[in-house]
Amino acid sequence: MEAKNLKKFEQEMNTCIRCAYCSEECPVIVQKGWDTDGARGKVALSYGLLSGDLEPTQSIADKLFQCTLCRNCESKCPSGVEVCDIITSARADLVEKGYASDIHNTVIKNIKETGNIYGDTEVMAPLQEGEVPLFVGCQYLSRPNKTKKYIKILEKLGINVKVGREICCGFPMEVLGFKDDLEKHKGQFKVLFPHKEAITLCPTCTVFLRVGHDVDAKHILQIILDKLPEANLDMKVTFHDPCDFSRGLKIIDEPRQILEKLGVEVVEMKNNKGNSSCCGGGGGLLMSDSKLSDDIALARIRQAIDTGADTVITTCPTCETVLKKAATQIKELEGKDIVVRNIEDIIWKGLK
Amino acid sequence: MVELDIEKLREIVGKENVSDDIADLYVYSSDASVHQAMPSVVVRPGKTEEVQEILRYANQNKIPVVARGAGSGMSGHAVPIDGGIVLDMKRMNRILDIRPEDLLVKVEPGVINDELNKVLKPHNFFFPPTPSSGNICTIGGMIGTNASGNRAVKYGGTRDAVLGLKVVLANGDLVTLGTNTKTDASGYQLARLIVGSEGTLGIVVEATLLISPLPKFKAMAVANFDKLEDAGNAISKVMSSGITPSMVELMDNVAITAVNKALGLGLPDVSAIIIFECNGMVKEAVDYEMNAITKICEVHNGSGIKMTDDPKEMARIYEGRKKLFPSLSRFGDGLVSTSLADDMAVPVSKIAIAVHEIHEIAKRNNVVMSAYGHCGSGLIHTKILMDPTKESQWEDAKKAVAETYEFVRSIGGTTSGEHGIALSKAPAMKLERKDSLEMMRAIKRALDPNNILNPHKMMDAPDDWTTATRLRYNVRGGQ
Numbered sequence: 001m002e003a004k005n006l007k008k009f010e011q012e013m014n015t016c017i018r019c020a021y022c023s024e025e026c027p028v029i030v031q032k033g034w035d036t037d038g039a040r041g042k043v044a045l046s047y048g049l050l051s052g053d054l055e056p057t058q059s060i061a062d063k064l065f066q067c068t069l070c071r072n073c074e075s076k077c078p079s080g081v082e083v084c085d086i087i088t089s090a091r092a093d094l095v096e097k098g099y100a101s102d103i104h105n106t107v108i109k110n111i112k113e114t115g116n117i118y119g120d121t122e123v124m125a126p127l128q129e130g131e132v133p134l135f136v137g138c139q140y141l142s143r144p145n146k147t148k149k150y151i152k153i154l155e156k157l158g159i160n161v162k163v164g165r166e167i168c169c170g171f172p173m174e175v176l177g178f179k180d181d182l183e184k185h186k187g188q189f190k191v192l193f194p195h196k197e198a199i200t201l202c203p204t205c206t207v208f209l210r211v212g213h214d215v216d217a218k219h220i221l222q223i224i225l226d227k228l229p230e231a232n233l234d235m236k237v238t239f240h241d242p243c244d245f246s247r248g249l250k251i252i253d254e255p256r257q258i259l260e261k262l263g264v265e266v267v268e269m270k271n272n273k274g275n276s277s278c279c280g281g282g283g284g285l286l287m288s289d290s291k292l293s294d295d296i297a298l299a300r301i302r303q304a305i306d307t308g309a310d311t312v313i314t315t316c317p318t319c320e321t322v323l324k325k326a327a328t329q330i331k332e333l334e335g336k337d338i339v340v341r342n343i344e345d346i347i348w349k350g351l352k
Numbered sequence: 353m354v355e356l357d358i359e360k361l362r363e364i365v366g367k368e369n370v371s372d373d374i375a376d377l378y379v380y381s382s383d384a385s386v387h388q389a390m391p392s393v394v395v396r397p398g399k400t401e402e403v404q405e406i407l408r409y410a411n412q413n414k415i416p417v418v419a420r421g422a423g424s425g426m427s428g429h430a431v432p433i434d435g436g437i438v439l440d441m442k443r444m445n446r447i448l449d450i451r452p453e454d455l456l457v458k459v460e461p462g463v464i465n466d467e468l469n470k471v472l473k474p475h476n477f478f479f480p481p482t483p484s485s486g487n488i489c490t491i492g493g494m495i496g497t498n499a500s501g502n503r504a505v506k507y508g509g510t511r512d513a514v515l516g517l518k519v520v521l522a523n524g525d526l527v528t529l530g531t532n533t534k535t536d537a538s539g540y541q542l543a544r545l546i547v548g549s550e551g552t553l554g555i556v557v558e559a560t561l562l563i564s565p566l567p568k569f570k571a572m573a574v575a576n577f578d579k580l581e582d583a584g585n586a587i588s589k590v591m592s593s594g595i596t597p598s599m600v601e602l603m604d605n606v607a608i609t610a611v612n613k614a615l616g617l618g619l620p621d622v623s624a625i626i627i628f629e630c631n632g633m634v635k636e637a638v639d640y641e642m643n644a645i646t647k648i649c650e651v652h653n654g655s656g657i658k659m660t661d662d663p664k665e666m667a668r669i670y671e672g673r674k675k676l677f678p679s680l681s682r683f684g685d686g687l688v689s690t691s692l693a694d695d696m697a698v699p700v701s702k703i704a705i706a707v708h709e710i711h712e713i714a715k716r717n718n719v720v721m722s723a724y725g726h727c728g729s730g731l732i733h734t735k736i737l738m739d740p741t742k743e744s745q746w747e748d749a750k751k752a753v754a755e756t757y758e759f760v761r762s763i764g765g766t767t768s769g770e771h772g773i774a775l776s777k778a779p780a781m782k783l784e785r786k787d788s789l790e791m792m793r794a795i796k797r798a799l800d801p802n803n804i805l806n807p808h809k810m811m812d813a814p815d816d817w818t819t820a821t822r823l824r825y826n827v828r829g830g831q
């Protein structure tokens with residue numbers, strides 16, 4: 001097949017020495033066990049598609065879409081191979097050949113038609129005038145109470161944000177392989193969000209505003225860290241680093257410092273900070289293979305339970321949703337209890 | 353193409369553990385070597401009886417069976433040159449018995465080296481053979497290749513750490529080889545014969561391994577050398593002085609450039625850097641040895657010598673060294689690292705001239721070659737940095753490989769010190785061990801008369817490694 005997106009990565013793929021260091025903690029191989037499931041396997045499949053050794057098949061497409069784009073592989077690769085860019089390029093070439101799943105097609109159609117991933121015409125941004133532009137993003141737009149909480153937190157700390165009508169940042173187009181659509185979408189995005197800097201709520205939007213739109217996006221936690229007054233919530237929790245937070249944005253200390261300020265003790269999970277394990281919800285996996293996504297989430301929630309903490313805090317709405325489901329499942333399966341909360345709830349509590 | 357009864361295999365291991373899907377076949381067609389050949393099916397057994405049944409079936413039907421651990425072998429070990437069944441052993445990953453009081457542990461072959469060490473740590477023990485790939489490679493693969501690593505200079509390689517094995521033979525029979533003790537004079541040393549046999553004589557299903565108490569104290573020193581010759585002399589002097597370092601690692605300038613680029617380590621731009629490590633139970637003894645090493649380095653014009661026993665600093669140095677090989681791919685100029693001529697061993701006093709000659713060979717043949725490795729045991733790693741998409745570069749590489757091994761033989765060295773032979777080193781080994789090739793073949797015939805176990809490897813591999821299989825790169829014509 002013509003692999004126009006992968007072509008740009010030929011040298012990068014030649015650089016790969018096939019050592020499999022990247023597969024060591026790839027959440028997909030950890031669950032499924034075949035070499036094909038690990039990051040090295042995905043690089044090999046991509047290379048096969050590029051060289052023409054492989055013609056696209058559904059099974060090859062499935063393997064390349066079974067990836068949460070958690071970047072654990074990249075953090076382990078001593079050759080610095082851009083595994084995730086290779087995988088999204090392979091996806092883009094496969095999508096051109098008609099291998100997008102129905103659900104992925106629907107999400108992209110939704111973005112194109114309604115500006116958000118849900119296809120919900122009722123979704124409204126909490127429009128307001130202010131000084132600094134705030135980008136809310138689809139996930140928070142669909143969770144209006146959480147968004148309000150964050151805006152109130154900012155207000156209490158003396159930061160007035162401006163919220164306008166917005167559309168999806170386009171990240172799903174990038175990761176699901178709809179690169180041509182993304183290029184068109186970027187133009188529309190710029191019209192509605194012409195700002196050079198922004199405060200963001202969702203880790204993933206933060207990454208993509210930076211790399212996809214050249215916006216100097218700062219996650220809200222980076223903004224409020226210094227302004228937040230101390231509190232004494234007297235809680236013991238564990239912290240789940242979302243992949244886009246710890247590996248994407250390299251924001252590792254800030255959430256822990258915030259929790260410390262609020263009097264919350266953090267006990268670390270086995271995999272933490274830059275080596276955090278994925279919740280299973282990224283890269284479109286939640287939509288394309290919910291069973292695998294659930295299994296990855298269960299493994300993560302088990303790590304959280306093993307810390308002895310009764311609450312796990314995170315900073316990403318997708319991680320929160322996925323881990324909450326896993327917490328319910330673990331209760332049913334193993335009778336174990338753990339509460340999942342997003343950090344804005346804790347900050348809100350600390351400020352009250 | 354081999355005719356296979358996939359249903360039969362599904363019955364043996366369960367349908368979820370068998371695949372003939374193109375995606376799986378393609379991924380299992382290559383490892384960390386330059387080679388590639390498609391299997392007919394991938395099977396993932398979970399217990400010994402399943403391995404026995406698979407082999408009985410394969411032997412009756414003369415179907416090749418290639419065991420695979422992590423597929424980190426560098427010479428095409430797990431590449432199924434004749435197709436057939438690839439047996440992914442990673443599901444058999446239980447640690448069966450930990451007996452520090454007997455200095456041994458019993459494990460299944462799919463256990464990962466580092467996982468074993470994590471489990472042994474609370475017992476204050478460790479499994480000494482430590483390949484750089486310890487985070488991914490399996491005990492079965494280590495036995496298959498007779499792997500060793502940084503610490504072999506003090507503790508020996510895998511062959512020194514295998515006390516006993518349970519092995520499924522080609523006909524499906526299960527045999528127990530070796531014993532539970534360090535000394536064993538009871539007949540042929542058959543467990544040792546299996547170590548390094550690259551899956552050609554039997555499938556290891558259980559291993560009894562010798563473990564060692566974790567040393568209480570450890571220190572490292574790093575020394576820079578402006579001349580390779582000085583570095584070589586320093587290594588030889590240290591090794592012959594009665595000191596027992598636990599690690600002696602050399603990095604040449606090509607390697608230094610590559611790790612600096614890839615990992616930003618900021619190492620000095622010198623001809624060679626040597627990392628020494630000593631360990632033991634008595635701090636004064638470790639300090640004494642480290643001081644003696646430092647003095648030897650000074651006498652041989654070593655500079656910027658730094659000694660440390662700070663665990664964080666030692667971990668940083670060690671991590672940098674562990675990631676050296678993959679880092680070579682970031683050397684630049686469109687050149688990438690290929691696993692060729694990768695692990696010869698030479699008498700310790702010959703290290704400097706060997707490294708020097710390797711650089712000359714590289715220049716003559718339009719490739720870049722680095723030299724680094726566990727030099728305290730004479731082991732030199734070289735990798736060929738080249739543009740693998742150009743056909744002409746493979747001709748260059750072929751000549752460079754042949755010239756390198758010819759030189760290694762001329763100074764009394766050997767083709768492989770730790771990674772094994774498989775395909776890409778077979779032509780050189782056949783020249784080096786020409787007297788014993790028939791003996792090897794006789795052993796192979798006796799244990800595997802139908803030639804089903806990893807056929808056409810080592811002594812039976814093709815004479816031209818560049819055409820032994822297709823190359824896993826997208827090779828195009830042109831200069």
Ligand SMILES: Cc1cc2nc3c(=O)[nH]c(=O)nc-3n(C[C@H](O)[C@H](O)[C@H](O)COP(=O)(O)OP(=O)(O)OC[C@H]3O[C@@H](n4cnc5c(N)ncnc54)[C@H](O)[C@@H]3O)c2cc1C
Nearest residue numbers: 421422423424425429484490492493496499500550551556
């Ligand atoms: C980055 C990198 C660094 C490395 N560093 C080192 C190093 O420092 N030292 C070193 O020695 N090697 C090193 N290697 C090479 C490689 O990791 C070792 O040879 C390792 O022992 C191979 O283990 P594996 O599980 O990957 O085996 P595989 O590559 O899967 O197999 C290797 C061989 O063992 C056979 N085998 C596997 N399992 C069994 C079994 N159960 N029974 C019988 N035969 C079996 C296979 O058939 C094959 O012939 C390195 C490789 C890489 C990629």
Ligand code: SF4
Nearest residue numbers: 016017019020022077
């Ligand atoms: S760690 Fe990097 S070099 Fe190694 S197999 Fe993965 S992508 Fe390739």
Ligand code: SF4
Nearest residue numbers: 026067069070071073
């Ligand atoms: S991004 Fe995560 S899931 Fe995808 S290959 Fe890398 S480690 Fe595996």
